[in-house]
Amino acid sequence: xxxxxxxxxxxxxxxxxxxxxxxxxxxxxxxxxxxxxxxxxxxxxxxxxxxxxxxxxxxxxxxxxxxxxxxxxxxxxxxxxxxxxxxxxxxxxxxxxxxxxxxxxxxxxxxxxxxxxxxxxxxxxxxxxxxxxxxxxxxxxxxxxxxxxxxxxxxxxxxxxxxxxxxxxxxxxxxxxxxxxxxxxxxxxxxxxxxxxxxxxxxxxxxxxxxxxxxxxxxxxxxxxxxxxxxxxxxxxxxxxxxxxxxxxxxxxxxxxxxxxxxxxxxxxxxxxxxxxxxxxxxxxxxxxxxxxxxxxxxxxxxxxxxxx
Amino acid sequence: xxxxxxxxxxxxxxxxxxxxxxxxxxxxxxxxxxxxxxxxxxxxxxxxxxxxxxxxxxxxxxxxxxxxxxxxxxxxxxxxxxxxxxxxxxxxxxxxxxxxxxxxxxxxxxxxxxxxxxxxxxxxxxxxxxxxxxxxxxxxxxxxxxxxxxxxxxxxxxxxxxxxxxxxxxxxxxxxxxxxxxxxxxxxxxxxxxxxxxxxxxxxxxxxxxxxxxxxxxxxxxxxxxxxxxxxxxxxxxxxxxxxxxxxxxxxxxxxxxxxxxxxxxxxxxxxxxxxxxxxxxxxxxxxxxxxxxxxxxxxxxxxxxxxxxxxxxxxxxxxxxxxxxxxxxxxxxxxxxxxxxxxxxxxxxxxxxxxxxxxxxxxxxxxxxxxxxxxxxxxxxxxxxxxxxxxxxxxxxxxxxxxxxxxxxxxxxxxxxxxxxxxxxxxxxxxxxxxxxxxxxxxxxxxxxxxxxxxxxxxxxxxx
Numbered sequence: 001x002x003x004x005x006x007x008x009x010x011x012x013x014x015x016x017x018x019x020x021x022x023x024x025x026x027x028x029x030x031x032x033x034x035x036x037x038x039x040x041x042x043x044x045x046x047x048x049x050x051x052x053x054x055x056x057x058x059x060x061x062x063x064x065x066x067x068x069x070x071x072x073x074x075x076x077x078x079x080x081x082x083x084x085x086x087x088x089x090x091x092x093x094x095x096x097x098x099x100x101x102x103x104x105x106x107x108x109x110x111x112x113x114x115x116x117x118x119x120x121x122x123x124x125x126x127x128x129x130x131x132x133x134x135x136x137x138x139x140x141x142x143x144x145x146x147x148x149x150x151x152x153x154x155x156x157x158x159x160x161x162x163x164x165x166x167x168x169x170x171x172x173x174x175x176x177x178x179x180x181x182x183x184x185x186x187x188x189x190x191x192x193x194x195x196x197x198x199x200x201x202x203x204x205x206x207x208x209x210x211x212x213x214x215x216x217x218x219x220x221x222x223x224x225x226x227x228x229x230x231x232x233x234x235x236x237x238x239x240x241x242x243x244x245x246x247x248x249x250x251x252x253x254x255x256x257x258x259x260x261x262x263x264x265x266x267x268x269x270x271x272x273x274x275x276x277x278x279x280x281x282x283x284x285x286x287x288x289x290x291x292x293x294x295x296x297x298x299x300x301x302x303x304x305x306x307x308x309x
Numbered sequence: 310x311x312x313x314x315x316x317x318x319x320x321x322x323x324x325x326x327x328x329x330x331x332x333x334x335x336x337x338x339x340x341x342x343x344x345x346x347x348x349x350x351x352x353x354x355x356x357x358x359x360x361x362x363x364x365x366x367x368x369x370x371x372x373x374x375x376x377x378x379x380x381x382x383x384x385x386x387x388x389x390x391x392x393x394x395x396x397x398x399x400x401x402x403x404x405x406x407x408x409x410x411x412x413x414x415x416x417x418x419x420x421x422x423x424x425x426x427x428x429x430x431x432x433x434x435x436x437x438x439x440x441x442x443x444x445x446x447x448x449x450x451x452x453x454x455x456x457x458x459x460x461x462x463x464x465x466x467x468x469x470x471x472x473x474x475x476x477x478x479x480x481x482x483x484x485x486x487x488x489x490x491x492x493x494x495x496x497x498x499x500x501x502x503x504x505x506x507x508x509x510x511x512x513x514x515x516x517x518x519x520x521x522x523x524x525x526x527x528x529x530x531x532x533x534x535x536x537x538x539x540x541x542x543x544x545x546x547x548x549x550x551x552x553x554x555x556x557x558x559x560x561x562x563x564x565x566x567x568x569x570x571x572x573x574x575x576x577x578x579x580x581x582x583x584x585x586x587x588x589x590x591x592x593x594x595x596x597x598x599x600x601x602x603x604x605x606x607x608x609x610x611x612x613x614x615x616x617x618x619x620x621x622x623x624x625x626x627x628x629x630x631x632x633x634x635x636x637x638x639x640x641x642x643x644x645x646x647x648x649x650x651x652x653x654x655x656x657x658x659x660x661x662x663x664x665x666x667x668x669x670x671x672x673x674x675x676x677x678x679x680x681x682x683x684x685x686x687x688x689x690x691x692x693x694x695x696x697x698x699x700x701x702x703x704x705x706x707x708x709x710x711x712x713x714x715x716x717x718x719x720x721x722x723x724x725x726x727x728x729x730x731x732x733x734x735x736x737x738x739x740x741x742x743x744x745x746x747x748x749x750x751x752x753x754x755x756x757x758x759x760x761x762x763x764x765x766x767x768x769x770x771x772x773x774x
Contacts, residue, residue, distance in 0.1 A: 129665045132688050133748055139755050144665040145415025 063188025089186025112187030121175035357634025366392030490563030493657025513600030618680030651683030717756030
């Protein structure tokens, strides 16, 4: 201790301030040089791109048609609009925020979901041949009509499962049909594009997550369709006739419900003789109250003679 | 039904030596059970269903309608487009309807259904069995005759034959190669053709020589057909331009590029056609069809089909000559489908198609119907690639199947293109030899499809620029 006290403090301080000064000057010079370099090589980028990028899901699924979320953000800013460059998987509130950043009105984006238009399960469309390799629906489609022999139905090899970036679709092992998890599905559309038979369609999620659709893709004539699958649409047209909103068209022996016109009255569901139309997320039908049959009898009695009633 | 070959002929054949290709190849069991069964005529069907898609390229357009009366050999489907072929009625009678009918894949194809009445042929067709030896037509007439009579490659691919002979001014054909290799197991139709119709085939080859302008024709035939080889050598005597070349038994000896390499030593460059090395290749049965078209004015209305299988009694494995449009169910019932059949294949076990729909009808180039036993048909469990390299060893095109399979699975199609996936001839040697039972060819096929689409899209984009 005493040795330290005897060291010449003046000498120490002399070295110290020189070191500090030199390093300080080096630091300041470096800072100035870097400042100018940063200014010269600065990449001009719209700060909105980063802001928008943060609001997008970040899954880079390609559902928007662009090369990843950042590319979409760049396109939106470059074009100044969300028309033709919007993310189908972004929830409404976030879309509104993106619109605000761009300084435009938010487009009305209805949430969408993937829908599997096939009920050709192992039970409904029993396998008449056995396909010995589960490689790919794309491959199976090019080889033959399908195990149940329906040329438009789901092949069950799972190309859609592999394509989904959100893990929202899986193949049910008992029915061998794809099942969509509504919580995870963002309606990006990659599965629909991947399916070689266009069995999967992207439709509106619907108010209260309810929707009605024809769960069949079969374009064969009725008699042939019935041979291949119990739940096939036979193109009889009863649904189209009963729909009060003209939302149903029958083309190529297949009925199709236009989801922009459908008001979900479910008249078609009851009318379909093959139960090919599916209504999702509706509450179970309530038992009819007892008075109604009695009313009918009364009116019948009025109209006909007492003897007949 | 096999005849004794004279010693002199045997010596001649031996002197011809044996050639082969050297890269890749496998040796599946030959199973040529029906080799010695003479060709038999199958009874005429009461109703024939003639598909409009019996060839590579655009489907033919029907030129008859319901109620029309047709004779055998009458044009019922017209070629539509450059790569397409004419289709002629195989029976005489009335057209029942023109409809979409499912073929062996279960998919519906446009077809003409005809109800048979008698067996009346078109007047201008020579139906006598006499062999017509003098060729009176010139080069262009022969090519026109090939096109007119719907001649397609009867080796299985059914490529419209006349297109092969339509050469550009700068192209010159030096060799006409006749494919009698029949390297696929079970199939025996080319073999019987060489034994029973050698002379007609030789005349057909002379016609093809005139059409191609080639200096010589070489018939390549695998070594497991001694009787057929001797028959062809005997029939070719006196035809100085036609030679026979025996080949070693190896699959795919009958593949176009491998055949050219074995016989001429020339390699067809990647992406090019045989004519780029001065060769035109045709199957032996196709030359018989050319003979019939040129000398007898007869279109293709029949097909030669071997029906065979390990569980079928050997004497029941037969080679039929049947009209197009014959229900294959009737053919199979005649032979009898064995109890233990797991898969029925149209074509060979290496490159043929498994039949999904048995209510289908005979088409051009349907070389065989095979009953494969359940235990032989079932694929083994797939395990991971063990990096043994057997697939690379087996590939006759010098590709790396394990790598193409992996690239294809991972959707790396640009890399697939660089590694030459488009050169794959889909012979199946890789999948045949893989000890881990990996579906190599299946994935390479998907890769080829997607890479091909990518290349076409790129070409279209470049054109529009």
